[in-house]
Amino acid sequence: MRSAIRTGALRGLPPSNPTSGPLHSGLRNLGGRTTRRLSIPPASGFHSKHRDCSEALATVAKLPDAEPVAPVAPRERITIADIKERRAKAGRLVAPTAAYSDADMFKAPSTGKPKAKRWDHHLTKESTLREPCKLKQAAKHLKTPGLISLGGGLPCPEYFPISSLSLHIPIPPNFSEAATLPPNGGEDVHIGKYDAATFGESKEYDLSIALNYSQATGSAQMTRFVTEHVELVGAAPPYADWRTCLTVGSTGALEQTLRMLCDGVGRRDSLLTEEFSFSTALETAAPLGIGVVGVAMDGEGLLPEAMDAVLSGWEVGERGGRRKPHVLYTVPSGQNPTGATQSEGRRRAIYEVARRHDVFVVEDEPYYYLQMQKPGVEPPTSVEAFLDGLIPTYTSMDVDGRVLRMDSFSKVVVPGSRMGWITASEQIVERFIRHAEVANQGPSGFSQVILHKLLDERWGHEGYLRWLMNLRIEYTxxxxxxxxxxxxxxxxxxxxxxxxxxxxxxxxxxxxxxxxxxxxxxxxxxxxxxxxxxxxxxxxxxxxxxxxxxxxxxxxxxxxxxxxxxxxxxxxxxxxxxxxxxxxxxxxx
CATH class of the missing domain: 3.90.1150.10 (Aspartate Aminotransferase, domain 1)
Incomplete structure (x- = not known):
């Protein structure tokens, strides 16, 4: 283990036409998912499409030059009990200042799974030229027993002017402001400068670590939490070499991703997205010289047959000299601005079009956990039912490694944290890290230590999931x-x-x-x-x-x-x- 860590249908958009294209036959008969270890059925009315997807996948398989259709494998999900058992076996997480870590240290074993494809042909010259930060790489040696470091310019925590932070937070499942008001509601929590050294086993992260320099991947403590969360909600890819990496929020993550994959000036690249798309994403692409191509939508969002038609009929001369697009940016759940949500079947059909045309998919999911029941339908009451009702992610069906998923705490905890994470193949995440090392160097230590205290140390995974369930009810x-x-x-x-x-x-x-x-x-x-x-x-x-x-x-x-x-x-x-x-x-x- 190479580490410095030791362990002991939408009105207002055109309706879809079942006879309008080669991909559309059967698209409204898609769905059908299975989840390991759970026998609880999806909550009725949680989303509108729970149907068999074999017909549309068979249709896609008949397209000229199509790759074999990706198998509809069971959606793997670990349990909270699995996480507790894994942590107990690993022992206390010891990750001091600037400790090197990656998600592979915290994942379930992936024996027998294939590796993701390589994406060298999609990467920009800017991305391929990036080299590892030498000072960041040197932090791997900090694990050496007895080592005295005169290498990195890490300020001495003794001179940090902040010795502690105090927070007042809800106690699950009583999340309302009224139930959290002191003196009888909620709880006070304290974060000290030297908690990890003072309290030993009970504290893994403190201000002396969080407020110093860290790896661009983010802290090992929060990397562990988000990696476990990805597996817990069934968003882990089906290949072996997937990783996570903390980000400064999805806006910054998108800018980095576009610069990794799209060269708007030299290669004359374009970006596929919905015909109505998140305005900040469009404003991110514009100054990079990246062309934007809007794909027609219906009540379930982006139309796969429209995407196929754009790509199949692409003529460089008619498109101002721009290359055929090889990147799709999509917001599958509660799309901004239309509110459209792609069903499981729609996502699988779009993914197959992406495979046919060798398109890389950027899955932006700030609203994923705000999936709502229909009016008058009761929400799920158990964590298992809540998770079972979530529409499968693009990453969970990504047999190639052609999806980068962006998650964020902005819409579900606090936007001012400027913190989220990506999930993608090892190659893509490594290139993302190289960019982050010379750009933002990862999210704020204040944000990381506060969210770790709240989500990991106090609430735990179950408490966080119950927070998401409550949030979903309130927004409904x-x-x-x-x-x-x-x-x-x-x-x-x-x-x-x-x-x-x-x-x-x-x-x-x-x-x-x-x-x-x-x-x-x-x-x-x-x-x-x-x-x-x-x-x-x-x-x-x-x-x-x-x-x-x-x-x-x-x-x-x-x-x-x-x-x-x-x-x-x-x-x-x-x-x-x-x-x-x-x-x-x-x-x-």
Whole structure:
């Protein structure tokens, strides 16, 4: 073990057409997953697609030049008991300042599994030229008994002006603010400078370690937690050499990933994404010179047959000299901005198109754990049922190693932590680390030590999963308030929507063809009129045009995005009322 660690259907988007393309036959008959060790069925209504996927996979297999369809293997998931047993056998985690670690130290054995494919042909010159940081690599020698280090410029913790931190946190399962208020609710926890040395077995991480320099992978303590979490929720890839790496959040992780895989200037690379995509992702790609190609969507998000058509018909001359895209960026759950959620079958079909065209998939999942039940359906009450109801991830079906998944604590703990992680093949994670070593050097030590205290030391994996279950219930309530307000207060003659199955957003389509000045005003002019009227009335919604992947093409319709994440129920209703007034005024209703 090489380490310095020792162990002892969406209204507002076009409907899908079952006869419109070679991949679409049977796409709505996909689903069917199995999970090791669990016999609890998926919670009814947790998401809408729980069907057999054999028909669509057989269809994909008949495509010209298609690789053999990836087998639908059981989704492997370890248990909390497995993690406790593994930790007990390993003994106390001793990972001092700048200790080297990687996820392989904390994974379940992968004997007999194949290795991921290599992706040298997709990497940019910038990425391939990156060399390991010599000072970071030298930290591997710190494990040598009796070694006196005069190598790394690590400041002496004696001169850190912060000797302790105190937190007041909820006690599972009582997560509400009211139940956490002192003096009777929640608990006070303390993080000292020298806890690891003072308390021995009971403390593994303290301020003397966290506030010093560390490896770009993040601390061994948090790497262990997120690696175990990946296996616990069934997101681990089916190949042997997968890894995790902490990030400074998914925005920074995406920028690094794009620079690893896309050369917008030299190779003239382009990026595939949904026709409406996360605006910050588009703004990340633009200054890198990366072209963006929007793929048509329906109620389940990105259409695999549309993606196949774009790639199969790609002509460099017609695309301004740009190469055929080899990277897909997608938000599969509660997609921002449309709120669409890809079913298991949709994900498998998209993955097979990616295999056919040798496309690398960037799976961005900030809303993965905010998958919601339908209105009126009871949520799962056990951790096992909650996990069993989650739609399988792209990484869990990735037989090639062509997926990089981005997770984040931003939407499910606190965005100010600026902390998340990626899961991908060893080769891809190694290149990612080389970039991080000379960019951000990993997430803040404050964030790492606080989240370790909260998630690992106090709550543990079960407590964190129960937090996610509670969060999902609370956001479902907020979604239902917004949906009810839309039903009551928006002019349904011109506005349509669907109930989102995940995430934080309600996507509203306004029928521009019914506008009294549709023949003389453009979609963008009508959008501008309604938006400005909203501001004048004291409500802010996001313009749909902000999220268009291809701004050089005419807009396909008039849309607005409303979030139910933060406003109170009363303010949410009032905001929707004001939006309805703005639309009625514009449409002279």
């Amino acid at each position: 309530k907020r979604r239902d308030v917004m949906v009810a307000a839309c039903e009551e207060l928006l002019p349904k003659e011109v506005v349509s929507w669907t109930v989102p199955q995940a995430g934080m957003f309600q996507w509203l389509k306004v029928n521009h063809t019914l506008h009294p000045h549709a023949s003389t005003k453009s979609i963008l002019e009508i959008e501008d009129e309604i938006f400005n009227s909203c501001i004048a009335r004291g409500v802010l919604v996001a313009r749909g045009s902000w999220f268009r992947a291809e701004h050089g093409t005419p807009p396909s319709g008039l849309y607005f995005r409303a979030t139910f994440a933060a406003a109170t129920p009363e303010n949410m209703r009032e905001a929707i009322r004001r939006l309805g007034e703005a639309i009625r005024e514009s449409y002279q209703m």
